[in-house]
Amino acid sequence: MKTFTQKTLYFFLFICATQLYAQEIDYIDVYQEFKVDKIYPLFGDNVNLRSAPNTSSKEITRLRIGFDVTIVSKTNVMFESGESKIPWYEVQYKGQKGFIPGKFIAHKKVKTNTHSFYFNKKITKKHGDQLVIRTVVGDEYSNYKESFMQLYGSLVSAHLEDNHDLMNVSKILKIQHHGESCGAENGITYFFLKENNDLVHITHLSVSGDIGFFSSETFTFTTNENNGQPIIIFKKEEGADVDDEGLWTESKTMIRQFEWNGTKLVPEFSKEFYKREKTN
Known part of the structure; x- marks a missing residue:
């Protein structure tokens, strides 16, 4: 022994x-999914908050880096970025609900x-x-x-x-x-x-x-x-x-x-x- x-x-x-x-x-x-009802700061700057989980949907507003958003839900729609595929999330910012890709959210x-x-x-x-x-x-x-x-x-x-x-x-x-x-x-x-x-x-x-x-x-x-x-x-x-x-x-x-x-x-x-x- x-x-x-x-x-x-x-x-x-x-x-x-x-x-x-x-x-x-x-x-x-950094390897965990964003949790529903939890608040996260934005990682991206001038991020489009959109009415649907795609880049052609209506722009609701633009959010700056560090702005806090609340996770409403994770969608099944993927956002392709370079070599990665990241899901879109439904989020809420100051009463406005919309969708942004997870790559723009800070952990x-x-x-x-x-x-x-x-x-x-x-x-x-x-x-x-x-x-x-x-x-x-x-x-x-x-x-x-x-x-x-x-x-x-x-x-x-x-x-x-x-x-x-x-x-x-x-x-x-x-x-x-x-x-x-x-x-x-x-x-x-x-x-x-x-x-x-x-x-x-x-x-x-x-x-x-x-x-x-x-x-x-x-x-x-x-x-x-x-x-x-x-x-x-x-x-x-x-x-x-x-x-x-x-x-x-x-x-x-x-x-x-x-x-x-x-x-x-x-x-x-x-x-x-x-x-x-x-x-x-």
């Missing part, structure tokens, strides 16, 4: 506890005093499943900016945190993956919201583990003890049980220090382990 070393057991329990915690999180249901909104972030998914043959994020500043609906990231599972959640004194950064957006099994991906994708309102994709830090192995990548935001400047500490750790009894575990750890120069991480960000070259 296979047993655990203390380290792999700790990491395995940590991953499984994350799955239980995920059940209480208000995550982004979630995250809001600050100055910015709103709207989330939907996109599936293509080239890039697979992606999370699409639209950023709106105040009421500047037509000037929204769009960002993409890879999806590594069906459950994700969005979290905003302060800029940690990073130059030209107003907020940090973290997309947390919540794996649906103990060996699934539980990492975080990082975006920096720059002061010019560009949402910059930084990297995805992977966290996964199961019986006999673990892998973890993390960021720690801190300051340089020598000059007091903000720095980012990247730590990567991997380990696995060598024997069947779990009495022998091999692991390796890498720690690197990065700075943010207002545009990118310096030195160039890499997650690869390197072997030190021998010198004579």
